[in-house]
Amino acid sequence: MRTPSNPIEAAAVRAAVKRAQSGQASRIDPDPVLHSHDAELQWVEAVLRHRLSLDSLGRPVSIRAKDDDTHPLVADGQHFPAVALSIPFADGTLNFLATYDDDRRLTFDLIGPCDRCGKPVPLEEINCLADLGDHLLQTRDGLGGSPRLRTSAAHADGCPARGN
Structure with a gap:
């Protein structure tokens, strides 16, 4: 871990x-x-801010939210885009995707490069600050990855990580 x-x-x-x-x-x-x-978009940003307890950090944290043109908001959705969120820093950005899970609960995935094709895809479901910490500490076994990794339309054509 860095x-x-x-x-x-x-x-x-x-x-x-x-x-x-x-x-x-x-x-x-x-x-x-x-x-x-x-x-x-403001509501989705407020939910991410709440789940990551960003207001407790004692400093302002900027979040940029926009519609995501690649992923549907709901699995197999056709008309409603998911929401892409980014938290910029001087040395990089944390990127998230907000969609609804099978239980219709708003969920957030950390976006990062696919191990196989390198395209930015949902890697890990992050529901709280400790989940993000587990990912950073590389204790992914406790989290299990994102259920949306294999179905992401962001993979390169023919990427073996994409499946059904």
Whole structure:
């Protein structure tokens, strides 16, 4: 693992270590509610901010949200794009994809290069700061990867990682 290079990665690693030492799952309050006056992109950004406990870091964290033209919002969806979110830092960016899982719960996947084709695909489902820390610490066995990895349309044509 590389050394955490920004405050979010450092907080994520601390959260993962704390969860591993205590054996207790991270406690996260219910997601923010979508109000009629909210724009959906702002709401998705607010949910990611909440799940990663970004307001507890004591510093402003910028998140950019936009429609994702590659992935559907719902599995097998045709008309509604997923949401791409990015958290920029001086030395890089954390990229996420927001979609709905099979239980119709908003879920976030960390986006990164496919091991086989190198294209940016959903790698790991991240539901809290400790999940991100586990990914950074390379304890992926505890997480299991993203269910959307094999179905991502972002893979290169013929990529063996893409399947059904």
